[in-house]
Amino acid sequence: MSKKLFLKGGEAIAEAAVRAGCRFYAGYPITPQNEIPEYMARRQPQVGGVFVQGESEIASVNMVYGAGASGTRSMTSSSSVGISLKSEGISYCASARVPMVYVNMQRGGPGVGTIQASQQDYFQATKASGNGGFRMIVLAPSTVQEAVDMTYQAFDLADRDRNPVLILGDGVIGTIMEPVVLPEMKSDEEVAALKAKHHGWAIVGHSREEKRGFLTPGFWSTDSLEAHCLELEKLYSSWEENDVQVEELYLEDAEVVLVAYGTSARIAKSTMEIMRDEGCRIGMIRPKTVSPFPARSFDRINYDTCRCVLDVEMSIPAQMLYDVRLGVKDRAPVECCLRSGGNLIEREDVVKEIKKILEGGGR
C-alpha cells in the first residue's frame, strides 16, 4: 500500500475521494481544476459511481445536494469565480445538513480574474461562503500528499457533522505533480455501510411507520430557524476544541514568525529553512485548517524574542491578516508579504520583508 505514485494534484485528489468512498461527482469545466472532473469521468464508472457534467456550477452543486441527500458520499469542485456560483447550493447543504465535499482550486480574482494560482478567496472560504452565516471546516493543503490525506479525511468530517467541508487549494496544488502515497481503497461493503448509516434522515423514501426524510433549508417559524441556528452554532464551536490542524515551527526562539497556508506556506517554509541555516531565527505558523483558524498557536509564540509576525499570502489586499491580528492580539506588530493576480510569492519577496523587519530594529 505504500507504493509511491507520481500524480498531478487534481487527479490525486479525485483518486483520494474515490478511495474515501465518493460515489457521486458533478462539476463544470473551469481552469485550474479540470483534472478533477476529467479524472472522475473516467474513474467513477469503474467503481459503480456516478459522474455528471452539470450544465453549470449551479446545477453541479445542486446535483451534489441531491446526491448527498441520499447519504452517498458526494463531491464537486471548481475554481474561485465558479465557487461563487456554487455558494447558494453550499448554503442550502449547510442549512439542510447535507454532507458534501468540495474543492476550490483558487485562481486570481475578483471577477473572472486569471487562471493562475492565487489565495484570493480566503474570506469567501472562511467567513462567507454563501448567505446566512454558516461555517465549514476548511482544509488547506500545502502539498499534493497533504491534499490527498485531507480529501480522504474531509469525507469523514462531512459525514460526522452533516455539513459541507471545503478543500481550499490553488492553481499550484491543482496542477503540480508530486510523489504521493494514496490511502486505502474502501471496499464496496464499507461504502454501502457508510451510506446506510444515513438512512434515517436521507431522502430516499421511508415506510409509513418510519419518520420521513425531510430536508428543508427553509422554515415557516422564526423560532424553529433560531433553534436550528443555535444547534449549528454548537457544532461550529466544537471545531475550535477538536478540529484545529496546524504546523508550528520554532515559535520558542523566533524573531520573526511567518504565517502562511497552502502554496504560500511552501515558499515561506523553505525561506525559513534557508534563513535559519544562515543564523536568522525565523519561525512559522502554518494553518492546515484555515477554518477553524488556529488562533491559539499565536499564544505559543515567544513574545520576548518575537519582533514581528509576518503574514504571507497570495492575496492583495491581505485577507488572512485579520485572523492573524486576532491571534496576535497586539503582542507584536504584524506586517504583510503579499502577491496577487496569479503571481506566486517568491522567496526573495519573503526574504526582503524579513530583512526589512530585522534591519528596522523591531519594536
Add this chain to the structure above:
Amino acid sequence: MEAVYSRTKTLNGNLLGFCPGCMHGTVFKLIGEVLEEMNIDSSTTAILGIGCCGLAQEVVSYDLATAPHGRACAVATGLKRANPDTIVFTYQGDGDLASIGLAETIHAANRGENITTIFINNGIYGMTGGQMAPTTLVGMKATTAPGGRDPGQHGYPLHMAEIIDQLIAPVYIERVSCNNPANVRRTKNAIRKAFRNQIECRGYSLVEVVTSCPTNWGLNPGKSLGFLEENMFKEFPLGVLRDNTEVK
C-alpha cells in the same frame, strides 16, 4: 356503510395553507392518490421548488427536500442518479421552472433524466405577490408590469411544454388542468403515467398543469376559472404533446 372515498394517506392532516380557489391542493391530492394507488409512497421523494409549493412541505407524508429556487431538476438528477431506487419528482411553479430554473429544467429533460416533473403554470408569481412570470399572458397585469405584459418590453409567454418537446430525450409531455372534474381526472391519469414511466425507467416526463391564482389575478375563484378557460387555455392549449411510453 362502505367507505368509497377517503383522504389519501399521503396527506398527513396538517392544514393546507393555499388560498381559496388555488389548485395546488388538488394537485397534491392527485399526486398523493397516485403514489398510494401505485404503492410507491414509501419510496418516493418530492423535490419542491421555491414559491407557494413550499406550503406543502409540512402537509405530505412522503420524503421531501426543498431545492434552491429553480434548481429542483438538478437536485432531482443528483438524488435519482445516486439512488435509482427512489422515485423522484420535482414540483415547481412557473417562476421556478421557466424563469430562474430554465437551464436546469431543459438540461435535465435533455439528458433524459429518469424523473417526473410536475409544473404548475398559473402565469404569475404567487408567494412573492403577483409579479410578472415568464408565462404571464400578453396584456395581463402584474405588480412588476402594472400596465400589463407588453411584448415590446417583456417579450412573450414561454411555452415550456412546447420548448421541451423540441428535445429528443423526453418520453412524455402533457399539458393538463384542474378546472373541472373531467380535467382533474385527466390530470390524475397524466400524473400516473409520468410516475409509471419512471418506475419502468423510460426517462423524463413532464406534466404541465395550467392553473389559476385568484389572489394574484385579482379575481374570485369562480371568475378565475373563467379567465383560465378563456385566456390561459388559448395560450397554453391542453393535450398530449408527446407520448413515447409505448415505444421502447
